[in-house]
Every structure is written in structure tokens, then in C-alpha cells.
Amino acid sequence: MAALSLYLLLTWIFLLSLFRTRFAEVLCHADESSALMEFKRSFRTDTTDSRCVYPKVHSWSLDGSGDCCSWDGAECDEVTGRVIILNLSSSCLSGTMSPNTTLFRLVHVESLNLAFNSFNFSSIPYGFGNLSKLQYLNLSASDFSGEIPRDISQLSKLVSLDLSTSWYETLHMPNMGDFVHNLTGLKELDLSSVSLLSPFPPMLANFSSLTLLRLHSCGLSGNIPVSIFQLPNLEVLSIAYNSNLYGFFPKPHWGSPLKSLYLFGTNFSGEIPTSIGNLSLLNELKAWDCCFSGSLPSSMGNLSHLTELDLSENNLQGQIPGSFTNLTQLSMLWLFNNNLNGDSLEWVVNLTKLTILEISGNQLSNGFPSSLTYLDLSSNDLHGDILGALRNLKDLELLNLKSLNLNGVLDLNDLFTLKNLTSLHLSFNNISFIKSFINATTSKLAHLYLDSCNLTEFPQFIGHLSKLSLLKLSHNRIRGTIPRWMWNNSKESLKYVDLSHNLLTGFENNRTDLPLPNLRYIDVSSNLLETTLPVPPPLVNLYNISNNVLFGDIPTSICERSSLTMLDFSNNALNGTLPPCLGSIGPLIFLNLARNKFDGMIPHVYQDDCQLRMIDLRENRLRGTVPKSLGNCGMLEFLNLGGNQINDTFPLWLSKLAYLKVIDLQSNNFYGPIEGHLNQLNFTSLHILDLSNNSFNGKLPSKLLQSCLAMKVIDGQENWAYMCIQQFIELSIIVFNENLMTYAMTLMNKGTKRDYVKIPETLAAIDLSNNKFEGFIPKLIGDLKSLRMLNLSNNSLTGGIPPSLANLKVLESLDLSLNNLVGEIPQQLASLTFLAVFDVSHNRLSGPIPRGTQFDTFGSNSFVMNEGLCGSPLPNKCTNADNAPLPPSLTVDNEEESLFDLDWKIMLAGAGVGFLVGVVLGNLIIDKKSRWFLRCSKRMAK
Ligand SMILES: *[C@@H]1O[C@H](CO)[C@@H](O)[C@H](O)[C@H]1NC(C)=O
């Protein structure tokens, strides 16, 4: 009987399979194949894009059967023939996504993946809400921008949603709580680098299906509920890089089967509880740059699956527990910059898989397992024959001896017996090298860091190295010319050369060409090079020769260097006109020609896909108008044309550049009113507008100011970072060199012009002084709440001082002097507790000067030449009639630091190039405050 039913069952299965096979031949529906073909036609394929793997759409064609079910990337339901899966990830698609894309006709699709394409920063179209069967949607790393359409939140069947992006601040989601409200079935949610700018939505801690939650770099704030660690299925939690997010580890109970936990760059604090030892599946724990304190619990030795542990840069104390010897799977251990101590690292000896040990900045002494391939002892207090003690570590590949108080003449022959050594850091030691022969010819050394070593000449052994790829000799005192013998053996291998901050005067025999065909990065800035401008080797991406005494003009042959992404020629004595072809170097992102003697016109930009994000041409002798073609540079953030002789009206068309943060047109011959009647303006990202010292007239530009949305919100003050561009130069699979290119400008601060070598991301300032503006000060300036500086001095403004200025709670400097303002100084201004500079002199104001708080600190110069003002600090007393009530007493928060005064710290921070392993592990960092000197807050590579 059982045999018979088994037989029947098998027959049935057989028949069923025949039936299915027959239906598998069902062709796809014509409406869907044509929708897909139209979709294909709306894009180019770009196989040079780094995300491109294979252009799946190339196989799509309506010829032959035209069966879209057999096309690469598409899968159909075997019964209905409807397309249910479309996977076009890494398919090299390039172009703008149409708002009415034909994809929306694939209404049966359950799984849609468009990740890793290039949609040119177009918006995510509204319409995904119609694909009501979607369970899986992936639009990650595809260069979308703008607001995430709300209708995606109606896809109640969604199980997996990935909208993560590679660029900060390009995608926004205004109300995450609402968005996820109905998506309770989600198993995977990744919104990394989407600008959420909101508190962590507590309801996520009830999403019991979640296995993966990635929300790193989202601008999340507030507290994260401890119950997140009790989600029954959560395996991956990444909430890193949310510097305003606070949280604690659960003490008694972790309910989640966590495998990966990424918390770095948050404000998690408290102790690491003993219960952490219960996370038996934990693979990676990365919680560096948090605020954990206390000691490491011995129970961590139970984390038997742990392969990577990074608790660097916390406030951990005490001994590293001996139980760590049981972490036998550990391959990377990072504990640098804590207060851990201990006499020996015996427990390390049994960690046979350990390849990276990073314990610098603690109080530990030596004893190392010979399996080590990576050893970082930097900033420790070690004594004795260190180089000798390392002789046994035959497998060593990376050795960091930075800041070890090494002194005197070093014999590197010991180190060159380590045949696998590829990276050697000797920075920040006071050394020189033995003159006798160092046998370096067979060395595999690829990365050599000799910056800040007090060297006075180029070490001879460099000329023998044949695999050298990175050479860093910056911040020494090397004099004379750059010799050619240095490149003798590593011509082909050198990619990165930094000779900046020395006393170099020229090139050997005046030959400015570097014979380095594979060079990607050359920095010879801040020397004494007195020569014409060297044209860099053909593959160079980043070229910095600023702060020298170069003369002559820019040769047009520079434009043939079609890999250039960054050019910095600032602070030299270059002259002549700018070659027009400069605007056609396609990949150029960063162009700094400030402080030279260039004249003539600003070159036009020739491409629609201009990539420029920073243009600094300030303090030259440029004439003419601002070329409209700059409007093609859709990524532009920083435009500085100050201190030239440009003769133009205000370039209102800059309004279409959605990321523009800084416009500096000061000290030119700009003229005319700024706004016409019909302008729709959109300066949404603008933080700094400096139009001072021109001949603008008409009314103050209300519509422009009204559109400055970025100035209307006060950013998290803790989120300090500088406006900059970050680029990674890949030198080998795990070694990157991070390069931060910062923006610099001159701003009026507290009555004097000051140079800002870096600009805090949260600095908002408006300087319209020394023009011919007339009419009233618009009330709406009071909406620009993040303003730190407002200067309207020396115009012809009339009317009163709007009391709304009292809404500018972080204002530090307000200058309204030299106008025709009348009426009283609004008493409300006394509530501005950060106001350090206030000037209303030379107006026609009257009535009592406000009293209390900051107003008691201003001298009479702030108020002179107003006939009607009275009261302290002016000599004329107020009569009873104009006596003002004292404002309620206010506490002044002196803890808060002035963003304007940060520049002295910037100087302390020194060089901005750090050695990185992976993408996120910096080791330059001395303390929390200095760390942000090295971070761009936005658009960091993922
Ligand atoms: C999409 O809309 C544009 C204009 O709104 C129109 O020109 C185009 O034909 C539409 N495309 C499709 C596929 O409907």
C-alpha cells in the first residue's frame, strides 16, 4: 500500500514537472518586452564606470523570439510568463532615470535590483508604489539624488529595501518614522548615507523580522533603544558614523543573534557588560571612536567566532584580559588610543591567525607572536633595541614605528632582512640613516613613510628600492634640487610621491619632467621651487605644487593630462592668461589657482558632465564675466572668484547648482540689482555668501536669501567637520592613502579680514558690505537661523533693525554700520548670547542701548555717530522716557566654542594625509577633537 502511494506520488511529480517545462517555454508578454526595450534605450552603457561588471542589456533584443524571459537579468513566472525578477545590478547603465520610466509597467515584478549603475544624480521617480508585489527593492550605489519618494513606503510586501548611497547628502528622507511605519515585514533595511537627519525611530526596535539594519552615516540623533539588541533575528547592525546618536549596551540580556556590530563614530558609552560574552556568533565588533569606558570583560574570551575586534579610541582602562588567548579566530585586533596597560602581551602568542595588531597609544610593552604580518607600535613608550627585537618577525609586512622617540643614526640593514616587509613607517622620529651601504635592492618595500623626521637630505637607499610605490618625505628640512637618482629603480612602480613642506628649490639640471609613467599623486607644495610650471606625468590624478615661487604661464600641454582630478597651483607667481582648454579636463574635481597673477578671462567649461566641485580663482587679475557654462558643473560646492576685476551682474543661474555651498565674489566690479521680478531661486545648500566690496545696488536679495534652506537649520554642533573633498588613492588591496582637499577663503571676522585655511561645515555667513544696496533689511533674515556672521555695513539701507534678528541664536558678529537705519535697537538682541561683535555706528538710530549679557561688553565705537542713541557705553544718559527694562537674566554658555575661532587649532592639526587600512581606520588621531580635522562630513567614499 505504501509502495503504491509512493508510486502515485512519483508519477504525479513527474507529470507536474512536464507541465512546468511546457509552461517554461511560454514567451513573455509583448507589453513587458517593449517596456524593457524602452528602458534599455533610455540609457547608455558605460563600461569604464568602476561599478560596471557586465552590460546585461546588451543581450536584449526583439529579434528572433524576442522572449524577454530569456534576457540577461530578467526572470518570468513560469506559469503566467510575467516578469517577476529584474536584476540589473552592476549593468553599466548610465543616464538619467525618467520620471515616467517604463519600468513601472512591469506591475508583476517582485524583485527589482538596479544597484551599482550610474543614474546621473537624477531623482528616484515616483511610481514604485504601483509595483505593489515588490518584495525586494535595491537602488543602492546608483547615483540617485533628491528626496526618496513617499510611495515606496506603501510597498507593504517589502522584505528587503536597500537605498544606500555612496555619496553623503545626495538622498534625503525627511521623516523616517513615517516612512518605515507600514514596512513592518522588512527583514533587511539599508539606508546608509541617506540623509535622515532625525532621531532614531524607536519603532524599528519592534520590527521583529529584521535580520539586517544598516543606517550608517545618516545624521541620526537621539538615543537608540536598548531593545534593538533584543530583536530576535538581527544579525547585522550598522549604525556607525552617526555622531549625535547615543546608546548603551544591554546589561543582562542580548536577544539578538548578532554577527556584525558596527558602532564606530557614535556616542555609545558606558561599560562593556559581561553579557557580551553571550554573543556566541559574533564575528566582527567595530566600535572605535565611541565613548566606552571601564575595563574589557574577561567574558570576551568566549567570543570564539570573533575575527575582527576594534575598540580603538575609547576610554578603556585596565589590563587586556588573559582570556583573549582564547580568541583563536581573531585576525585583526585594534585597541589603539585607550588607556590599557600591561607588562606583557603573552596572550597574543597563541593567536595564530592574528595578522594585524594595532595597540599604539597605550602603555604596553613588547613580546610578539612571530606570525604577525602587521605590527603597529606607534606612539608607545618602548625602550631598548626595538629594531633588533623585530628581527624574528620574519613574516612582517607592515611595521609602524611612528612617534617612538627613535633618535639618531639608524642602521636599516636589520629591517631589510625582513624579506616580506612592504610598509615601513618611521614618521615623527628624529633620525638620519647610516651613510654606509644599505642592502635594499631586493627589498619588497612599497610604502615608505619618512615624514617629519628632521631629515636634511634625501636618503641614498631610496635610489636602490625597486618596488617603491609610495614615498612620503614631507615636513623635513631637505634643501636643494630634487635629484633624478631617486627614481633610478622604482620608475615603474612609483604611484605616490609627497615631498611637500621642505626647502627644495628646483629640479636637477632644471629638468622639470618626472620620469614616472605610473605616478598618480605628486605633492611638492610648500617648498621654494623657483621654476616654470612642471607638467606632471601622464597618469597623475592629484597634482599639488601650491606655495612655491613658480613663474611664467600655464602651458596648454597640461590639458593633455586627461586623468587630472585635482590641480592646486595656488600661492605662486604664475601669470598670463588661463589656457581655454583648462575647462575641458574632463575628470577635474578641484581647481585651485588662487593668489597668482593670472589675467584675461575665466575659461569656459566645455562639458555637460563637468565634475568640478571646487573652483578657487581668488586674488588674481581676471576680467570679463562669469562664464555661464559653469552652470554645467552640477556638483559644484565652492566657487571663489573674490579679489579679481570681474565686471558682471550677479550670476543668478548659479541657483540651479543644488550642492553649491559657498559663493565668494568679494572685491570685484559686480554691479546692478541682484533679483528681477520673476526669479524662482533655489540656493538650497548655500552656507556662505560673500558679495562685499562690489557695486551691487537695488534691494537686498530677499528671494535669494529666502531660498537658502541650509541656513535655516542649525546643524548638530557636534558634527564638526570641514568642507572638503576626500579621495582615496588605492595603492594596494588594503592600503589606501586618503587625501583631503579642503576649501580655504578669506572672511571678515570681528572687524578684520582673516584667512580660513579650512572652513567648518556648519559655518554660515553673509557679507554684503560695501555695496550700494538700499531699502529695508528684510525681516526674513531672521529665518536664517544658522548664521554666525551678518555684515550689511556701508550700504544705503533705510528703515529699522528688524527684531527678528534676535532669532539668530548662534550669531557671533553683526555689522550694520554706515547705513541710514532709524528707530531703536530692538531690545530682543540682548538675548544673543554668542554675539561678540556688534556695530551699528554711523546710522540714525535713537533710543536706549539694550543692556545686559553681551551688550555690556561692547564699547562706544559700536554705537557712535547715531544722534539719538543713549545709555551706556555712550556718555549721554537716557531720559526716563527712553529707559528700557532690563532683559531677563540669561546664562551665557561659555562651553560652546566659536566656530570662527577655530583656525588656530587647524594650524595645530598639521598635515591632512593619513595612512588608512581599509576605508575607515585612521591612525593619525590624537584625540576626539583633532579627529574631525581629518574627516569630511559628506560624500565620503563608502
Ligand atoms: C515621459 O514624459 C515625457 C515628458 O513628460 C514624454 O516626452 C515622454 O514621451 C514620456 N515617456 C514615456 C515613456 O511615457
Ligand SMILES: *[C@@H]1O[C@H](CO)[C@@H](O)[C@H](O)[C@H]1NC(C)=O
Ligand atoms: C499605513 O497604511 C495604512 C493602510 O494602508 C494607511 O492608512 C496609512 O496612512 C499608512 N501609514 C503611513 C504612515 O504611511
Ligand SMILES: *[C@@H]1O[C@H](CO)[C@@H](O)[C@H](O)[C@H]1NC(C)=O
Ligand atoms: C580558555 O578557554 C578554556 C576552555 O573554555 C578555559 O578552560 C580557559 O580557562 C580559557 N582561558 C582563559 C585564559 O580564560
Ligand SMILES: *[C@@H]1O[C@H](CO)[C@@H](O)[C@H](O)[C@H]1NC(C)=O
Ligand atoms: C598557549 O597555548 C599553549 C598550548 O595550547 C598553552 O599551554 C599556553 O598556556 C597558552 N598560552 C596562554 C598565554 O594562554
Ligand SMILES: *[C@@H]1O[C@H](CO)[C@@H](O)[C@H](O)[C@H]1NC(C)=O
Ligand atoms: C613571505 O611571503 C611569502 C608569500 O606570501 C610566504 O610564502 C612566506 O612564507 C613569507 N615569509 C617569509 C619569511 O618569506
